Amino acid sequence: MSVIKTSPNVPSRRDLFRLAAAAGVGGLGLPRGAAAAGVTLTFMHESSFIKAYDTYMQKTLVPAYEKESGNKLRYELLSVGSLQTRVTTAAETGQGPDITLNFFNWPYLYNEKYIDVSDIAEEAGRLNGGWTDSVKEAVVVDGKWKAVPFGNVGQLMVWRTDMFKAAGINAFPDTWEELYAAGVKLKVKGTPLGFELGHGFGDNHGWLYPLLWSYGAAEVLPDGKTIVLDSSETAAAVDYCRRLFKDTMNEEVLGWTDPNNNKSFLSEQISCTNNAASILWFAKNDFPDMAKMIAHAQNPAGPKGRFHILAPWSHSIFTHSKNQAAAKDFLRWLMNPKQLRGWLASADTYYAPFLKAFDTDPMWNIDPRYMPYRDSLATAHLPGWPAPVSRETSQSVAKYVVVDMFAKACAGASTREVIANAVAQLKQIYGQS
Amino acid sequence: MASTSASLSSPAAAVAGRRRYREFFEREGIFSWLMVTPPLLFLAALVGYPFCYGIYLSLQERPVAQAGTFVGLDNFVTLAGDPVFWRVAANTMIYTVVATVLKAVGGLGLALVMNQVFPLKNLVRAALLLPFIVPTVLSTIAWMWILDPSFSVVNWTMINVFGADKPGPAWLGNPTLAMISVIIINTWRGLPFYAITLLAGLQTIPAELHEAATIDGASTWNRFRYITLPLLKPVIFIVTMFSVIFTFSDFQLIYVLTRGGPANATHLFATYAFDIAMLGGQFGLGAAVALAILPPLALILVALAIYMRRVG
Numbered sequence: 001m002s003v004i005k006t007s008p009n010v011p012s013r014r015d016l017f018r019l020a021a022a023a024g025v026g027g028l029g030l031p032r033g034a035a036a037a038g039v040t041l042t043f044m045h046e047s048s049f050i051k052a053y054d055t056y057m058q059k060t061l062v063p064a065y066e067k068e069s070g071n072k073l074r075y076e077l078l079s080v081g082s083l084q085t086r087v088t089t090a091a092e093t094g095q096g097p098d099i100t101l102n103f104f105n106w107p108y109l110y111n112e113k114y115i116d117v118s119d120i121a122e123e124a125g126r127l128n129g130g131w132t133d134s135v136k137e138a139v140v141v142d143g144k145w146k147a148v149p150f151g152n153v154g155q156l157m158v159w160r161t162d163m164f165k166a167a168g169i170n171a172f173p174d175t176w177e178e179l180y181a182a183g184v185k186l187k188v189k190g191t192p193l194g195f196e197l198g199h200g201f202g203d204n205h206g207w208l209y210p211l212l213w214s215y216g217a218a219e220v221l222p223d224g225k226t227i228v229l230d231s232s233e234t235a236a237a238v239d240y241c242r243r244l245f246k247d248t249m250n251e252e253v254l255g256w257t258d259p260n261n262n263k264s265f266l267s268e269q270i271s272c273t274n275n276a277a278s279i280l281w282f283a284k285n286d287f288p289d290m291a292k293m294i295a296h297a298q299n300p301a302g303p304k305g306r307f308h309i310l311a312p313w314s315h316s317i318f319t320h321s322k323n324q325a326a327a328k329d330f331l332r333w334l335m336n337p338k339q340l341r342g343w344l345a346s347a348d349t350y351y352a353p354f355l356k357a358f359d360t361d362p363m364w365n366i367d368p369r370y371m372p373y374r375d376s377l378a379t380a381h382l383p384g385w386p387a388p389v390s391r392e393t394s395q396s397v398a399k400y401v402v403v404d405m406f407a408k409a410c411a412g413a414s415t416r417e418v419i420a421n422a423v424a425q426l427k428q429i430y431g432q433s
Numbered sequence: 434m435a436s437t438s439a440s441l442s443s444p445a446a447a448v449a450g451r452r453r454y455r456e457f458f459e460r461e462g463i464f465s466w467l468m469v470t471p472p473l474l475f476l477a478a479l480v481g482y483p484f485c486y487g488i489y490l491s492l493q494e495r496p497v498a499q500a501g502t503f504v505g506l507d508n509f510v511t512l513a514g515d516p517v518f519w520r521v522a523a524n525t526m527i528y529t530v531v532a533t534v535l536k537a538v539g540g541l542g543l544a545l546v547m548n549q550v551f552p553l554k555n556l557v558r559a560a561l562l563l564p565f566i567v568p569t570v571l572s573t574i575a576w577m578w579i580l581d582p583s584f585s586v587v588n589w590t591m592i593n594v595f596g597a598d599k600p601g602p603a604w605l606g607n608p609t610l611a612m613i614s615v616i617i618i619n620t621w622r623g624l625p626f627y628a629i630t631l632l633a634g635l636q637t638i639p640a641e642l643h644e645a646a647t648i649d650g651a652s653t654w655n656r657f658r659y660i661t662l663p664l665l666k667p668v669i670f671i672v673t674m675f676s677v678i679f680t681f682s683d684f685q686l687i688y689v690l691t692r693g694g695p696a697n698a699t700h701l702f703a704t705y706a707f708d709i710a711m712l713g714g715q716f717g718l719g720a721a722v723a724l725a726i727l728p729p730l731a732l733i734l735v736a737l738a739i740y741m742r743r744v745g
Contacts, residue, residue, distance in 0.1 A: 084711060091498035109714040113498045198606075199694035252582045254695035255605030260581070269583045269600075391496055391714060398713030399517060400697070407696040411608055424516055433514050 039323045040072040041330055044090075044097035046083040048347065049278040056346035061339060068333070071326055081201070090318060098321035099331065102314045104397075105382055105389045107139045107147035114146045114316040115324055117331065121145040124335040129356035132377045137389060138312045147314035148331050151344060151351025152380065153276045154373040155206025155309050157297040160290075163191040163271035172297035176214065176240060179300045183248025186271045193248045194270035197407040200258035204403045205383050206309045207274035207299065212237050212402060213385070214302025219396060219426060220387040227430060229405075230423045237302070238406060238415045245410035254407055266290070274299070276311075277350050277370055284348075296372045298379075310380040313351060352377060395429045490720035497714035508721035518722065520697050521705045526729070528616060528701060529680045535620040536676055537669070540627020545657075547628065548635045558632070565625040573689040576618050580604035605691055608698035615699050619686060623679070627672055634668030635661070670741040674734055681730050702726045 048054050054077060062073050076097060078086055083101060090096030091113040107114060122145070125131045131149075139147040159172055167186045173179040183193045196203040212218065217233035220226060245253070252260075261273040266283060268290070273279075283291035299308055315334075317327045333339060337357070344351055345363040349370045353361075354377065364371060383402070384393030396402070405422040409415060427433040458464060491508055495501030512518045547558055564572060582588050588601030604614045638661060646656045684703035687693060693700030693708070702722060710719025 088497055088711060109496075110498045197695065199692035199700075250582065250600050250606075251603035252600070252606035254607065255603060255611055255691055257692050257694070263581070264583050267583055395709070395713040395715060398708045398711075398715075400694075404696045407694070411696055421516060428511065428515050 038070060038072075039326045040074060041099065041323055041327055042074045042076055042097035043330070044076045044078065044083070044086065044100045046078050046101060047080055048350075049080070049276070050281055050347040050350045053343065053347035053350065056343055061334070061343060064339070065330060065333060069326070069329070071330075073330065090320075094318075094320040096320075097318065098323050098327045099315055099317050102139075102147050102316055104311065105138055105394055107314060107316055108141050108389045109391075109394060110316070111141045111146055113319050115319055115321075115328075116144045116146065117148050117317060117328065118145040120328060120332050120335065121148050123332065124148065124355060128337060128358070132354040132356065134310050134377060134380050135312050135354040137382045137385065138310060139314050147316040148335060149312045149314040149354050150335070150340065151313050151353050152373070152377055153202075153311045153313060153350065154352055154376050154380065155203060155274050155276060155311060156372050156376055157272060157299060158265065158275045158277075158279050159272040159295055159297060160191070160265075160268075160293050161295050162293040163189070167191070167271075172295070173300055176211065176244075176300045176302050180240070180244050180248065183244060183272075187248050191268075191271035192250055193244070193272045194253050194256075194261055194264050195244075195249065195274050196256040196258065196261050197245065197254045197403065197410055198256045198260075199400055199403070200256065200260075202309070202311060203256075203258045203261055203273075203275055204400070205397065206311070208241070208403055208406050209309055209381075209383050209385075210299045210307035211241060211302065211406075213307040213381070214299070214305055215240070216302075216304035218386055219384060219402065220393075220430070222386045222388070224387045224390055224392070225430060225432075227423060227426045227432065229426060230419055233304070234405075234419055235415050238409045238418060241406045242409045242415075254411060277348070277373055280367075280369065281348055281350060294369070296369055298372045298376050306379055308376040308380040310382045310385075312354070349373065392429050396426065399425060399429070401425045401429070487720045487724055490716050491724045493717040495715070495717035495720075497710075497716055501717060504717070508718050509725070511718065512721055512725060517697055517700070517705070518725075521700045521702060521722075522725070522729070524612070524697075524699060525681060525701045525726075527612065528619070528683070528699075529677060529733075532616045532619040532623065532680050533673060533676050535616070536623045536627045537673060539620065539624050540672075541631055541665075541669075543624065543628035544631035544635055545661075547632050558629075561628055562625045564622050565629075569622065569685040570689055572622065573618065573686050576614075577605075577690055580614055582606070606695055608695055611691055611695055611698050615687060615690060618690070619680060619683065622686070623676055627676065630672045631665065631668060634665050638664045666741060670737065673737060677733055677737070678730065681726060681733075 045054070045057075054075075057075055062075055065071070065073050083103070084106070086096070087100050087102070087106065087110060090100065091110045094113075102110075121131070121139070135149045135152070139145055139149050157172060163186065164170070164172070164182065167182065167189045169182045169185065173182050179193075186192060195207050197208075198204060212234065215233045215237035217229065217231055217237055219229050221228055256264075261270070261275055262279055262282070264270050265273050265275070265279055266287065277296065280291060280294045280296070283294055299306055315331055317324055317331070321327055334343075337355075340353070340355075341358075341361060341363060344353055344358075345366060348366055349363055352370075352373045359374060364374060382389055382393070383397045384390075387393055400407075401422050405418045408418045408421070413421075424433065458467065490501070492503060492505060493501035494504045494507070543561065547554070547561065551557075578584055579586055582600045582603055585601065585604070587604070588597075591597040591601050592599055602610055605611050642660050642664075643656055646660055651659070682703050683701055684707065687699055687701055687704045688707070691699045693704045702725060706719045706722035708719075709722055710716050713719070
């Protein structure tokens, strides 16, 4: 990114950038111009499954930002799975990075340790056609944006067109029942389905919550306290899941964590799984012939509709940051389509943006097979929906209440038993036992 | 003269002073405290403080990154009504008891073999330590591959050599097999600790005792039963105590391999506490789960101590 040369009397872009940051600092009661120039920001991220995405940040965006702002930016990469522990440590000790990446409902969990970034989010929305409504479930806490979301790592159906064709199926099934019928044929052919039913981070929630919702069931009502899991709709979903497991999958899926389905799919053991777009990305790099036969589809519909899991990634600024104004300016700069487009495109649209202006962005032309990830956003919700995000919904997810309800049924327990067990857990979580 | 006398008396006084200091510090009551204080401070800072802070947290309603409120024993009452907690408690007991027994028996056997004279003895003894030396996460990932039905060498052997049906057993997918698998892996990892420690104990047993018993016509079993085992009991007690503590609070193996699945079949206290505190953001409740380890662990250790004292 080049810096426009100007005459000494005309402010340069860098000057404007500094002025904007200073204005932000002024609003916080700090001396104007004290925060912007020469500060070092630490921007904490978890290593992406898509290496090009981190490389683009390190090689393109960091130098561009440093050149424009005069600040230093440390892009601190953590290993996969370790981010939440670091965020917790930073939030608890009041020390550490200025800006962090968030997943799922973290803006709610760490609400008190994150500053209000409504101005950045609202400005980004205003300039980019508005935000997809569903993302507000994850980042707006008590009416304030506590994080600026940038992309959803959706969990959709990843399937092998050639294996389906070999079983006489030419298009991806539109309903769960059609998927069951297809799965039976595929298992006979030695290419079963494989959906995670173990204790992973996301690939289990990714299809089991949508399955529950698509049968019209839920854990709790929108009031956030009335437990409604014990219903005929839940029973129907559990019965369906048991059939799907028994007749279309192998037993191993009960013990899978998140990497297992990727391994199994890429080693051609299964014909379909529920996952992020990372499988296709890896296949394109390592198994180009197989990649040609991989397609994506939205989750099948149930009797009450089609649903997806909301898996949003967002950025927050810690209250302990001494460079809050500069951090806000950095996020504002990052959310500018000029920066954001290139960053998201570097990941082959692995992160589906929530800004509506991006729905028709050329980045989607990189590979139209990613389109279902864009289209799924309209029907995506956080685990625990339709209840608002709360400590109770977080605890339910941490205790795998819904996942284990389905898993226990698949392992042989009766529908009545697994629902009663899940309801008992929910009552304990919601303080109603 | 006065100055000369001062200069003469000064070194003598200094020597006397140094001697007094030395005698003071060399008194048993002083010297022992001097030696013990640094490790005590170290333990207080790195063990005592976290432990007391854990107790403090367990008595609070303490969401992550928020101020806590004192709730007394509410968290423990909540856990008493939590079906998963009782499942976790049962899992932990089974995991600890079975793995410890396997490690004790296997470790003793291995130590007895290693105590014999054979070629490349030292090399084999060193190799024995490998499972203990390799970082747990690394060896667990290897086990993950060994047990993965798609790539498992075990399943491949069962299918191709013994004609089992494809895809073979789901070692980590079937709840019972998953528990058996993690117990086996824990045993594999902990066996060298037992074996090497018991081997050290075996080498302290005087050979004359065995020679005398042999001359008196004692059989191999009787020599083991009446000489080796009684003399080894103090070592067995110590190593078992350590093993119980390590196994009871195991985290890495489960976290890497199953994260407590399938359907909580392998969830242990440590993994459950982590999930509640870190993923669920409930520090108070998480600390209560972690602290719940204490009473059963103390009971096991006390029972073990009483047993060893009686039979020892």
